[in-house]
Amino acid sequence: MYQYALAELPGYVKPRYELGFMSYLLGDFPGALDWFNQAAALVADDDTGLGAQVFLNRGVVRYLLEGDKRAAIADVAEALRRRPDYPQAEETLRGLKGSPRWMPW
Amino acid sequence: MVEDRPILQLKHHWFPTRASGERSFLMRLEFSVNQRSEGNEPSMAEVACSSGDIERALSIFPSFVPGKVRRELRRLLRPWPTGRYTEAYRRSGGILNLFTPPWGEEEDEVWAAMLSRWEAQPFADANEKKAAYLALEQQWNTTPHPFFAGLTPVQVMVGGGPQEAELAEEFLDRLTRECEGKPFVSEGEALVKTLMWLRGWQCQPLWSGQTPFEIIVAERNELVARRTRALAQRISVREGHDSP
Numbered sequence: 001m002y003q004y005a006l007a008e009l010p011g012y013v014k015p016r017y018e019l020g021f022m023s024y025l026l027g028d029f030p031g032a033l034d035w036f037n038q039a040a041a042l043v044a045d046d047d048t049g050l051g052a053q054v055f056l057n058r059g060v061v062r063y064l065l066e067g068d069k070r071a072a073i074a075d076v077a078e079a080l081r082r083r084p085d086y087p088q089a090e091e092t093l094r095g096l097k098g099s100p101r102w103m104p105w
Numbered sequence: 106m107v108e109d110r111p112i113l114q115l116k117h118h119w120f121p122t123r124a125s126g127e128r129s130f131l132m133r134l135e136f137s138v139n140q141r142s143e144g145n146e147p148s149m150a151e152v153a154c155s156s157g158d159i160e161r162a163l164s165i166f167p168s169f170v171p172g173k174v175r176r177e178l179r180r181l182l183r184p185w186p187t188g189r190y191t192e193a194y195r196r197s198g199g200i201l202n203l204f205t206p207p208w209g210e211e212e213d214e215v216w217a218a219m220l221s222r223w224e225a226q227p228f229a230d231a232n233e234k235k236a237a238y239l240a241l242e243q244q245w246n247t248t249p250h251p252f253f254a255g256l257t258p259v260q261v262m263v264g265g266g267p268q269e270a271e272l273a274e275e276f277l278d279r280l281t282r283e284c285e286g287k288p289f290v291s292e293g294e295a296l297v298k299t300l301m302w303l304r305g306w307q308c309q310p311l312w313s314g315q316t317p318f319e320i321i322v323a324e325r326n327e328l329v330a331r332r333t334r335a336l337a338q339r340i341s342v343r344e345g346h347d348s349p
Contacts, residue, residue, distance in 0.1 A: 025300040027201055027254030027307070064308040104305040 013042045017054050024057065029065040036061060052083035056092060060104055063096065072096055119281040121295035125204045131177065132197040132273065135264030138181050139328050147335065150264075150328075153182040154335035185262060189216075189242040193258040199265040199321060200273035201254035201307060204299050208252055215252070216245055254307075255318070260325040263332065268324045272317045276306055 005015040020035030036058035043051040059075030062068050073096050079089040095102035120126035138149045142165070147155065153162035159182045163175060186192070194209040210216070223241050228234035249255045265273070280299060289295040307318040315323075 023251065024304060025297065026205055026252060027304055028251035029255070029304075031251045064304065103309040104301060 011042060013039045013047070013050055013054065016042065017050060017057075020054075020061075021057060024061055029061055032061045033058065033065055048082045052079040052086055052089065055079040055082065056086070056089045059096075060092065064104075069096060117281075118277040119285040121204060121284070121289075121299040122292055124206070125296075125299075128197050128203055128207075129277075132199055132203060132265065133270075134174065134177055135181060135197055135199070136266065136270040136273075138178065139264055139266045140270075141267075148331075149178070150182060150332055151335040154332045155339050157184075157339055159183070181264065188239070190246050190258045190262050193253070193261040196261050196264065198253050198256060198261050199269055199325075200276055201256065201303070201318070201321060202261075203273075204296060204303065205252075205254070213252065215248070215250055219245060256322070256325070259329055260322065263325050263328045265321065266324045266328050269321045272320065276303065276317075279306075 005012075006019070009015060016035050016039035020032045020039060023029075023032035023035055036054060039054045040058055043054050045051075055075045056079040059072040059079065062075060063072035073093065076089050076093045076096065080086055080093065083089070092104065095104070118126075118129070120129065141148050141151075149162040149165050152165065153159050156162070159179055162182055163178060166175070166178070181196075183192075191210065194207075194213075197203065198205075219241055223237060226237065228237065246258045249257050250261075253261050280302065283302070284295065284299070289298070307321075308316050310316050311320070313320075
């Protein structure tokens with residue numbers, strides 16, 4: 001259904017974000033990163049809602065897929081810049097900075 | 106004299122959905138067909154491959170095993186087809202796929218895309234077209250599939266082994282500790298939470314430095330190799346050659 005929405009709404013962030021999140025849940029990390037990258041490229045600079053979710057989830061997937069902690073921290077920081085009161089992002093940032101073996105559990 | 110030690114330890118696990126609890130039964134059966142007994146005797150699956158006799162393989166199981174279980178085991182032990190392993194849609198996919206909803210041919214966008222590329226290609230004749238189709242089926246069998254959590258259909262078909270069984274137990278124990286008795290707004294919320302934990306857990310390096318995902322993939326590849334060797338042994342005996 002989201003694929004159809006995507007065809008109908010080519011410039012929209014939401015279906016790309018949802019497809020990214022579903023790919024993540026299915027365990028398709030490369031697919032998820034691809035969708036989150038597309039969503040991040042489209043998201044407006046002042047989008048504090050969905051924009052923050054896009055960057056938080058892209059950060060987590062980058063970390064899980066590539067072990068790229070620096071890129072993950074940058075993404076989560078971007079999520080917090082957009083939405084300073086975002087407990088999930090705060091917790092993720094603490095985890096990424098605090099423990100060498102942190103995982104989103 | 107009364108035996109003072111427990112002889113049967115019952116264990117239960119929490120599952121976010123009824124379907125995942127039911128699928129865990131299939132997952133455990135898949136583990137059991139790949140389980141080698143004490144003394145490193147061949148597993149049921151290896152016996153079935155090397156003898157071509159499913160009933161002989163099943164004789165390893167005690168006689169009191171229910172008929173429903175035996176039917177499922179027969180299905181798991183059936184020889185694989187020469188073409189596309191569509192039976193993979195009806196396997197559990199192990200712990201990495203335990204909680205995702207069932208899906209099949211109709212939802213398989215990967216196969217649909219491969220098929221439409223094949224259909225769009227020009228071929229010199231029908232034989233060439235058929236050969237390309239057969240190659241396509243093999244390509245699907247051996248390509249990591251996004252809907253199988255990155256496992257290939259071959260890796261799904263073979264089922265998990267003892268290492269995955271141990272990892273699955275560890276994950277389900279942890280999940281049960283975290284979730285049992287906790288309120289969730291909906292089944293959907295419980296499922297999403299579980300999947301998020303699973304995806305984090307599968308990437309967490311263990312003491313060996315390997316992640317559960319890497320261990321699971323390596324073990325499934327080894328199980329495929331063992332079955333292939335068992336099958337090769339049968340073919341070489343049938344054709345009168347010495348096995349390598």
